[in-house]
Amino acid sequence: MNHNTLQIERNGQIATVWMNRPELHNAMNEHLIADLTNAFRSLNEDHSVRVIVLAGRGRSFSAGADLDWMRRAAGYSEAQNLEDAHKLATMLKGIYRSKKPVIARIHGAAIAGGTGLTAACDIAIATDAAKFGLSEVRLGLIPATIGPYVVDAIGHRQARRYFLSAERIDAATALHIGLVHEIVAEAQLDERIASIATELCKGGPHAIFAAKELLGDLRQSSPLDDTLLDDTAHAIAAIRVSDEAREGLGAFFDKRPASWVPASTS
Template sequence: MITCTQFQSGHLEIERSGTVATLWMTRADKHNAFDETLIDDLARASRAMGEDDAVRVVVLAGRGKSFSAGGDLDWMRRAAGYGIDQNRADADALAAMLRTIAELPKPTIARVHGAALGGGMGLACACDIAVASDNAVFATSEVRFGLIPATIGPYVLRAIGARQALRYFQTAERIDSARALQIGLVHEVVASDALDTKIAEIVSALSTGGPNAQAASKRLIADLAGQPVDDALVADTADRIARIRATDEAREGLGAFLDKRAAAWTQRA
């Protein structure tokens, strides 16, 4: 059964199908470019899906021809007239929204087609998994406007690394889907008509994992990234696995494996 919830602003629609929630950006006429309202809608919807135990996977997608073309021109024009305090509040809202998506305690998938520019590229990188159609194009285009990709920077850097970022943050070159796959910006590239099939395959794979274990795995990656392998790190990882082994979810997972049956969470997916 598929149910939809339309945000009052009309900028975002939540589509629920089983345990999957798809957040559809609906500013198709603006190529799903950001403004204050869309940023707020994405933040609120992401928090709601993160707190909803019935949701196992969150997919981020865009209606129309593009995933997201970055900042709305009218929004950017307004920001150009702001003082430092107003600009900081605006930037804080965007940064908080991206962090909410990046730290969601469940798997997130970016469904990318068409343009994913500036903040749109940041959205894709903030998600755990990115699947792109072969017509997708990316760019950190901020320097062309005399700006920098600051709020999206941590997530883009996490995806493509500092070496690639040194090029693309400064050149603002367009990155086609093949190049995006090559540099680790996306995990999969498929034909446009195969995009939803590929996402369904990944969702199916995600449904086999324990939800608490997946959330703990995300925290593990965030905490391990860039850390030296020293005594403290080794002790921390041993403590984490010891603690999770003692959970009901781990007992169910091991029991299901030994009994040659599907785990309870798979049956609910």
């Protein structure tokens, strides 16, 4: 894949998508947004890829929006801004709804849109020096397109504070509020992500995607909802008779790795 703003590396079943605008702290503009959209679409169609890692070259993960892009957008009509915003929303949706699990590799600044990217990924691992923040209101803006993913990650109550205050969020606070799953020393970041990616590769590809869909169904649900409970019964009944489940259960009882598990990780 050829992208102007990205570098994509492959290591077995793991693909790392590097945002590659280090001189601008991987700030987002229309070109990076388009490249990310296309990269995730392509990787989701590639059956040899099991895990996607989203990372940033240089000193930062992503420092938010490119200033030149913002300056140009300020002169756009409302219709042009709507088209621009839809492209950003499509990119974020593509990451969040990826069929493959996505790990965010976070170091340095992950501000505004960078915080949104963090929240859109399934798993977020950050260094202890990472910084986050929802700075939009200080520019007279709102964290609109990233909002659904941030609220999904940290909950409505925490979002009320950080949407309004635009405070910087350090790594320890990000862990506490659920924005990231783990914080590690920078020297350990790649090793930890590789370890998690290896564990993810042990899951059935269809089961991983089905589990992500199940999480979506459970987001606004309750154990008091009989329809939901019936739907979950149908879901497990259907997947039990799938070829993947038959292979997974057979491998478990035979005490061997399932066919989808890489030989080096079994």
